Amino acid sequence: MLSFGVMGACFLAPWESVKTVLSGLLGVSATAATVVGVVRHRPAVRWPWYCMAIGWLLFAAGDVIYWVQSSLLGRDAFPSIADAFYLSSYPLLAVALLGLVRARRPGKDRPGLLDALVLSTGASMLSWVFLMEPYVRDSDLDVLARAVSLAYPAADLLLLAVLLRLTTGRGDQPPAYRLFVAATASMLVGDVVYGFMELTIGYNAGDPIDAAWMLMYAFAGAAALHPTMTDMSRLSPPVAEGPIGMRRLIALAVASLMAPAALIIEWLRGTEINIPVIVSGCVVLFLLVIARLHGLVVLLTDALRSTEVQATTDQLTGLANRRRFHTCWQQSLTDEVGPTALLYIDLDGFKPVNDKLGHDAGDAVLQAVADRLRGVVRAGDVVARLGGDEFAIILPWTDDRTAGAIAERIVQELALPFELTERTVYIGASVGVITATQGDNPNAQLRRADTAMYAAKNAGRGRVHQG
Numbered sequence: 001m002l003s004f005g006v007m008g009a010c011f012l013a014p015w016e017s018v019k020t021v022l023s024g025l026l027g028v029s030a031t032a033a034t035v036v037g038v039v040r041h042r043p044a045v046r047w048p049w050y051c052m053a054i055g056w057l058l059f060a061a062g063d064v065i066y067w068v069q070s071s072l073l074g075r076d077a078f079p080s081i082a083d084a085f086y087l088s089s090y091p092l093l094a095v096a097l098l099g100l101v102r103a104r105r106p107g108k109d110r111p112g113l114l115d116a117l118v119l120s121t122g123a124s125m126l127s128w129v130f131l132m133e134p135y136v137r138d139s140d141l142d143v144l145a146r147a148v149s150l151a152y153p154a155a156d157l158l159l160l161a162v163l164l165r166l167t168t169g170r171g172d173q174p175p176a177y178r179l180f181v182a183a184t185a186s187m188l189v190g191d192v193v194y195g196f197m198e199l200t201i202g203y204n205a206g207d208p209i210d211a212a213w214m215l216m217y218a219f220a221g222a223a224a225l226h227p228t229m230t231d232m233s234r235l236s237p238p239v240a241e242g243p244i245g246m247r248r249l250i251a252l253a254v255a256s257l258m259a260p261a262a263l264i265i266e267w268l269r270g271t272e273i274n275i276p277v278i279v280s281g282c283v284v285l286f287l288l289v290i291a292r293l294h295g296l297v298v299l300l301t302d303a304l305r306s307t308e309v310q311a312t313t314d315q316l317t318g319l320a321n322r323r324r325f326h327t328c329w330q331q332s333l334t335d336e337v338g339p340t341a342l343l344y345i346d347l348d349g350f351k352p353v354n355d356k357l358g359h360d361a362g363d364a365v366l367q368a369v370a371d372r373l374r375g376v377v378r379a380g381d382v383v384a385r386l387g388g389d390e391f392a393i394i395l396p397w398t399d400d401r402t403a404g405a406i407a408e409r410i411v412q413e414l415a416l417p418f419e420l421t422e423r424t425v426y427i428g429a430s431v432g433v434i435t436a437t438q439g440d441n442p443n444a445q446l447r448r449a450d451t452a453m454y455a456a457k458n459a460g461r462g463r464v465h466q467g
Contacts, residue, residue: 027060030217030224037224045233048099049224055092056220062086063213070204079148087148090155093184097162103233105169112169114292115252119168120161121288122255125262125281127153131195133274156191159184168248174228183219186212244296252292256285314385316363317370325384328394330442340396341403341435344449345373345410347389348428348461357422365418365425372413376406392449400435400466407431407464415462428462430454 034053038046062085069075069082105112135141135149163184190212197203223229244252259281266273312324320328332340347369354362366389373383373391382394393410395403414429432452436445452467459465 026214026217027056027063030220031057031060033221034224037226037229040225041227041230043230043233044235045099045103048096048103048233049229051092051099052096052220052224055089055096056217058085058089058092059213060217062089079145083148087151087155090159094158094162097159097166097184100232101162101166101169104166104172104235109169111292111295113165114288114295115168115248116161116164118252118285118288118292119164119255120157121281121284122258123160124157125258125278127157128274128277128281129262129265131192131199133271133277134199137271152191153195156188160188163188172231172234174226174231176223176226176229177232179219179223179226180232183216183223186216186219190216252289256289259285317367317385319370319373319391320382320384322384322386325382325386325392325394326442328382328384329446332394332396333436333438333440333442333445336438338397339399339435339437340394341398341400341406341433342445342449343393343395343403343407343410344432344434344446344453345391345393346430346453346457347391347414348430348457350389350427353425353427357420357425361420361422361425364420365427368418369414373410376410376413398435400433403433403435404464404466407433411462411464430456430461431464432456433464433466 031053034049034056038049038053043049062082065080065082065085069077069080131153132150135146138146138149141149163181167181190209193209193212194203197207197209203209259278262281263273263278266278312321312327313319314321329342350362350365353365366385369391370383370385373393377383377393377395380396384392384394386392393406395406398406410431411429414427418425418427430453432449432455434445434449434452448467452465455467456463456465
């Protein structure tokens, strides 16, 4: 509230000297509040806040020097020592913002970085058309005046890019964060409006636009003093990249259109079109958008692959489930391949394990069975759990003799003891073996394998029967 009172006094006070002092006090108060906030709340990462405090102090020094020159001495020199103080504050504030970005998310955040680059590049195109190009074409400016005039919008773009990097990244957004973003945004709004005024109607100290910079000081001090300022530099947990929100999508779409918009604006104004700048902007935006789209395509591909794996994988054993088994079996009899063998496996003595030791023990046995089956088959074979204690294995390019040998080895492997936490468990397996060729009916061949498996069970269990 005190800051708002000082702001009102700056506009209402009839004495220029008082306005100058009050303006300087606002800047110094933001610096002091930042230092006090760091000492009081002790954030995990402090150096960005101290860097910020120096930046506000330099900007305040520029204010005081400018007010003294323009209001008290009646001099409107440009460039002046005030510009040196103003311009030196921007790199410090940008470094401070980068420090907060790194503290909040030290790892890679490629989507946030690309979004910030797209938005800041779009803003650069507008800044070029409305703020920078007029100074480039102004023949009345000497080299130093032109350089300083261009340095202000360039510094604003630097600060905007880093601010966008902060806001497009992930992490907590406590009240102190919102106040700090409001402070930086007020600064940028004030600079942009000031630039327009200088190119059109002119600017005088005490104009209403000064309220933007005064709000900058007020918000900056409030952000540093707020207890949640420690959350701004808190490490945010790693979060998987998610879908783009509608607001961000609209912002990115608008930013990507800034290069052609700049071209249209220059054409409508009848000014000479700066082809290299427009083309460069188009190329940069195009490459950034392509890189962002590539990230989204990779994200979508991974999501689809994960969904497909979940839909076709048995959750307990990690083997192919019944759905995937039927798809592979039908495809194996459709493709132009040699004979395909099918092993239909039913565990012997598994039900007592579930009944006596519980489902946890039964699950452990099923997982161990799956591991042993994987160890027997070849790389191109398909091992599936059909449900309960039934398994199936598809063996492409396999004749009767080889299929029978693999089935015998499976019976031997599953007859070995299973060491559980509670006790040692013994089970067995009955295996039905068939061989099918291209063009055979998948369902009919599956029934043959099932019949062969039951024949093995009826013959005494723990054996192989070839149908």
